[in-house]
Amino acid sequence: MVTDVGAAAAPEQGSSALAPLLRLERVSKSFGAVHALTDVDLEIPAGRVTALAGDNGAGKSVLIKCIAGIHAPDAGTLYWQGRPVHLRNPRDAAALGIETVYQDLALCDNLDIAQNMFLGRERVQHFALSEDAMEEAAAQTLRSLAVTTVQSVRQQVASLSGGQRQAVAIAKAVLWNSKLVIMDEPTAALGVAQTAMVLSLVRNLADRGLAVIIISHNMNDVFQVADRIAVLHLGRMVAVRPASEMDRQIVVDLMTSGVSTRTAPSNKAAEEPER
């Protein structure tokens, strides 16, 4: 069992930190002869940013797709707030409060911010869209996330910068009272200032009590926002530890070879990698 020690930076969330929002137990998934995931255990607590690290082909994408309801695991169980759940499609996941922000963001350039945020779930009154209500809700969500860089929710997404688009995609995920937001490489294509903006947004989500899973290849970003780091190696979870007990080199060792003999340069010795 993974025992989450709790991260240094995030405030304690009381009981929610004890019972994880989502727990994966011995989840396996193969595609033909390829074992993409083997007996993966993982706990996702609310109010924490969990970074998912791993080399290419380690199974990061398959893992988040299992959580997002796109793939059904071959074996193993997902526990949502302690209850076992079966996610047959993304709608099931969305119904639980799991939202995914994909790397390509899935935004329509020709629609404005509010239209994108409500796409597929528009509010309707007598066959006509309730534009005012949607606009208000969209603006409120952006405000609550402290996204101040967009001038209006009636701006077309085509006119937004990369960081603003990311912010819109994240706001879209948050709009639905989601409890878990999964982000795939949110900072991959961004400049320095925009990366900082997106990372502070990610932090903001966790501080609001949401669980966040973030995939990133950028170790700087990982250590900047993550409370916990989970490392996958060839489809196996080799370590899940608080970020304060890891450093860059340990993560790289774990990603490339699955083990690390190093100890973190900070206060405590690292735990043995999980099997």
Next chain:
Amino acid sequence: MTRVDEPEPPAPVAADEPELRRAAEAESQRQAERKASPDTLRGYFRIVYQRVRSGDSGVLPVVAGFVLISILFQALNSKFLSAGNLVNLLIQGSVYMLLAMGEVFALLLGEIDLSIGFVSGIGGVVAAELVKESTGWPWWAAIIVALLVCAGIGLLQGTIITRLGLPSFVVTLAGLLGWQGVMLMILGTGGSLPINDHIINDFASGNLTPIASWLVMIAIVAFVSVRMWVQESRRRASGLIAPPASLTILKIVGILAAGIILVLICNTNRGRLIEIKGVPFVVLIVLGVCTAWTFLLGRTRFGRYVYAIGGNTEAARRAGIRISRVRTICFMLASFTAGIGGIVYASRLQSVSTALDGGTLVLYSVAAAVIGGTSLFGGRGKAVHAVLGGLVIAAIDNGMGLQGYSAAARNIVTALVLLAAVTIDSLARRDAARH
């Protein structure tokens, strides 16, 4: 693996927070400098300007183009802007406008429908067959059946395109050939089917009385103004993004002015032997279809999904939109609207004959939609674009006809205007992509 110890210590989040926030604030400030407030008239025009800059030039180019063409033709021939000719222009353009409004549904998806020219022919033929003496259906039943047949054709084509995953270009090209064949079969070689039903013939050649024209215009303008005023004041009151009151008033005055000018033009006697006055019924038909499709595309879920699919199909799919269904309905609506155009066309000629050139009609309708500002690349376009584009095409046809140019010269000029429109569309998109 052996490596020297990592020089950088792991960055605890807490220590980085202020730095993070500073950078984020710097970013937000940078953005705020470009901010324009929509609260004042000037700020509002600034936002409109930004929209144009971002590739959404809307109806501006086509309106400018129409004004330019009008000035040019008026300089060449003072008859061009005469009341009679302008009304003639509206009637001539109505078929293009209606067909182009159908084509907009296909173009919004990033697809094309080449069949709507001959589908409109089928609509005309079916209506004519049903109202002729030997069949003797009432006009309204004939029209309903004709439109249902057209919608059915669109449904069939749309189903083939979406369910079998075939390119719309090929399926509707087959439609262009096939429906022409069906039309010829019904009419017989060199055949022609006259329409003797007065009501159907009046669609294109009948007019409201001058007094009715004024009343209808005032009713429409009043309805639109009240709706706009209520809606925009409510938005202003609830602190949403809304144009300033001065702009709302400006818009209402503009609509009223346009309505008055239209009715004044139409109410001028344009007959030579007998007095002909009043707004043609066909103007109301075009206005009605345009209003209905504007509402459907702009204010309903279905319309939003059409734009979403045209903008980013994958995003629409992930949002849970049933793509195939929406696309099929679009092709159905394209053919349905074409059917209306076909009936108006038949009404104008008071007959349907094998001379109906669906190939030219569909190409003109695509051209009209694109000239009006609908993007060939999907995701951008409105019903009103089709109306304005149809007007421009009719103006070129009409103006050059007045000058006595041949059909060949008219084709070449229409082609150049079309090229200009596509260039504007494509340049605007490229400009937007650079931002």
